[in-house]
Amino acid sequence: MTNSSYVDSYYASTLNSELELPQLNGEHECDVCVVGAGFTGLSTAIHLAKRGYKVILLEGSKVGWGASGRNGGQAIIGYNNGIGMMEQRFGLDDTRKYLDFVLEGCQIIRDFISEFSIECDLKDGHAGLATSERQLQAMKHEQEVWARCGHDDITINHGLGAVHEMVGSDNYQGTYYDPNGAHLHPLNLARGEARALQKLGGQIFENSRVINIDKTMTPKVYTEKGVVKARQVVLSGNAYMGNLVPEMEAKLVPVSSFIVTTERLTEQVASDVIRQDYGFCDWNYILDYYRMTEDRRLLFGGESFYGGKEPRNVAKRLRNNMIKVFPQLKNARIDYSWGGNFAITYSRMPDVGRLKDSNVFYAQGYSGTGVTTTHIMGRLLAEAVAGTAERFDVFEQVPQLPMPGGRLLKVPAVVMGSWYYLLRDKLGASRK
CATH class of the missing domain: 3.50.50.60 (FAD/NAD(P)-binding domain)
Incomplete structure (x- = not known):
């Protein structure tokens, strides 16, 4: 329906x-x-x-x-x-x-x-995936701060073997598991x-x-x-x-994010791609995030753009990103593609x-x-x-x-700042 x-x-x-x-x-x-x-x-x-x-x-x-x-x-x-x-x-x-x-x-x-x-369709568990050794070190620091805050249930594992226990991808160097998170x-x-x-x-x-x-x-x-x-x-x-309220709008920049969802996968393919039924994201600044739906479709998101715009061919770009992570899905059909906006603040806090x-x-x-x-x-x-x-x-x-640059220039200003973090992604640094 x-x-x-x-x-x-x-x-x-x-x-x-x-x-x-x-x-x-x-x-x-x-x-x-x-x-x-x-x-x-x-x-x-x-x-x-x-x-x-x-x-x-x-x-x-x-x-x-x-x-x-x-x-x-x-x-x-x-x-x-x-x-x-x-x-x-x-x-x-x-x-x-x-x-x-x-x-x-x-x-x-x-x-x-x-x-x-x-x-x-609530399912417990969320996992982060490190694309570099520097991101694994950031995960370790995150775990230590959690522990100082009185929570010692974060698990970090290094190596491709640990990755393969969670997802069928060779793109990562380690995992960060939080049992408190969920997907739905x-x-x-x-x-x-x-x-x-x-x-x-x-x-x-x-x-x-x-x-x-x-x-x-x-x-x-x-x-x-x-x-x-x-x-x-x-x-x-x-x-x-x-x-509607200009003084509120001045403190936000809309950011678009996009999602594709595959056709229903066979049990064999689905269990090879997602081996633990968690929500997943990598630790890059412009990150990939994905999970398996209740009816065995891979829901794969990413490709964020400041200003809330929707570029051409974004579904194709997302599909290519998905195949880089999961080459075994190269023949999977995309049944759904959509996007929407969320809002960021200068502080990145609510x-x-x-x-x-x-x-x-x-x-x-x-x-x-x-x-x-x-x-x-x-x-x-x-x-x-x-x-x-x-x-x-x-x-x-x-x-x-307020976001730098005022109403007309705040999006370009934030875009320029994001280039620094995109460079960090390429150098293997962490968004954390």
Whole structure:
């Protein structure tokens, strides 16, 4: 079943149930209006509804239409630059908090799936793959910082033999295994969370793009056909917010990422390619990421581009990348190809806060590790809305600068910076 309002993806073709939601019309009132029905908005709304708040969730398209329903489906424990880089930057105490937060985020996913009986093909385990000795050393440092934070369950193994225990590829020199991570069908997770919110009494309106917000202590949210008067507002549109709030948009750059998915593979081929049913990514700056779907298709992603553009022949480029990693798939047909945008910040940490002189909270800019961080951020936003912001403040204290170059030049500026890291990839350095 393909819903034509979603991008044509493997996920849209394998939705597990119908979910029809109305468009906002007329005037409405609630305690909290949440804008954006991706993982941040859904998690926030669920946590608020559990606290007894009357919640209205507005979505400009469909639940999970953006990055939450298009991503690689990997619940990774970490942030863009990894935990290993954070001790020097934030100190051990805050690094421990940030790691515990993202571990909690993954547990929230598991709890939602269990509590609300969400069918989304959850599988435990995530593995990183080193393409150089320097990346293996970075993995070792990551493991050491995790241990100093009180977590000693990261496993690192060197050599092609260790690689071959996990994947059928000769491209790597070692492995990094985190049992806390997972992979899943993200669009079915998002839609399952939407149904959970409905059961809790929350209202969801699709095809209700927000066109204006009164950013005051008594905010109002306007769509083309309706208005919501709320005590508080939470903005969670991330890369798809546009210029609705210019001071938020200035701190983001949209980045496009793309995925191809093969035809169904035979059991023999599938078990040769993916030998442990984990989510995988390498440790390059422009990385490859992949996993096996429930129906034995290899889902392979990568080829990121700043500014949210979609270059020509990106599916062909991804297929070529896939074959470099797995030559045994040279004759496999590609059945699906799609892309979408996520948002990065200058700090590569989530940008969270409260708009000045208003009751408008926000969270955005997960910089490529959003499946887990969005879910914990939803809980922290709910806590902040309820008046307990101590945990939320741990993220709000991270300095967030506008992207260099202003609105017109920030994408070229970030692209120039990325060339340095692409050179590091070629030299075998690590993104961590």
